[in-house]
Amino acid sequence: MGSGPRACIVARAHPCETHASWVMRGVLDFLLGNDPEAQSCLSQVAWLLVPMLNPDGVAAGRTRTNLDSVDLNRHHHDDTAAETKALKSALQAEGEAGELLAFVDIHSHSKRRGIFAIANGNSADRLVSLIADRTPFLDLPGTSRTEARPKDVGVGRMAAAFQGYKFSLTIESSLGARHTADEHLLLQDLASAGKAICLAIVDLLCPEANPARTISAAIVGTVASASSMASVTSVSASPLALGPRSEIEAEALSARTA
Numbered sequence: 001m002g003s004g005p006r007a008c009i010v011a012r013a014h015p016c017e018t019h020a021s022w023v024m025r026g027v028l029d030f031l032l033g034n035d036p037e038a039q040s041c042l043s044q045v046a047w048l049l050v051p052m053l054n055p056d057g058v059a060a061g062r063t064r065t066n067l068d069s070v071d072l073n074r075h076h077h078d079d080t081a082a083e084t085k086a087l088k089s090a091l092q093a094e095g096e097a098g099e100l101l102a103f104v105d106i107h108s109h110s111k112r113r114g115i116f117a118i119a120n121g122n123s124a125d126r127l128v129s130l131i132a133d134r135t136p137f138l139d140l141p142g143t144s145r146t147e148a149r150p151k152d153v154g155v156g157r158m159a160a161a162f163q164g165y166k167f168s169l170t171i172e173s174s175l176g177a178r179h180t181a182d183e184h185l186l187l188q189d190l191a192s193a194g195k196a197i198c199l200a201i202v203d204l205l206c207p208e209a210n211p212a213r214t215i216s217a218a219i220v221g222t223v224a225s226a227s228s229m230a231s232v233t234s235v236s237a238s239p240l241a242l243g244p245r246s247e248i249e250a251e252a253l254s255a256r257t258a
């Protein structure tokens, strides 16, 4: 869908992570809707959207696996599962069709609060910061920059980076923890994050789009070794750093009180 550099957004590798579908719902409603910004997104980026990677697991009520008891998010790199094998082939075709720009794998989390990103080291910092500029619901200081361990080669964001995606990350949203001291995430919050992800991916194409907030600035002094893929950073207990209100933020916040 669309044309230009390639972006792929995937959800529900893990069947029980229902919040992922609400973020994806925001992606789909935005890109397929009448928002004038969606036309701009479609004209600048070619989108491969996989709303539910593990439909059998969802139908069967599995938590993390498909019907063969395979955790898809550990097998994006091989042919163990039909679902990830098919996705891998699709991503290879994307690479033959154009520049691989961004891969976003949407998940949900059972313990940490809010919406946050997990990235391969600091390789996706610019995209994470651009998403944070587009939504107040991304916990930018809570970004995890995980080390590139051999055992994680089958994780979606790792495999996508290996296939050539310039920016590759996992987005998590809390299934139960409060977003702020007294508020849980609402469905419209999750959907607005989906729209924000799309806009941020397109922002990557604009060289002058420098994020107002950056991860390194937000956690300066706590990640001295976070300058390479060999580092591990997880700042999960810091308060949300809210930046300037964007149109999306105003939209989402007004919906919260509607």
Ligand SMILES: [Zn+2]
Binding pocket: 014, 017, 073, 107, 108
């Ligand atoms: Zn998951």
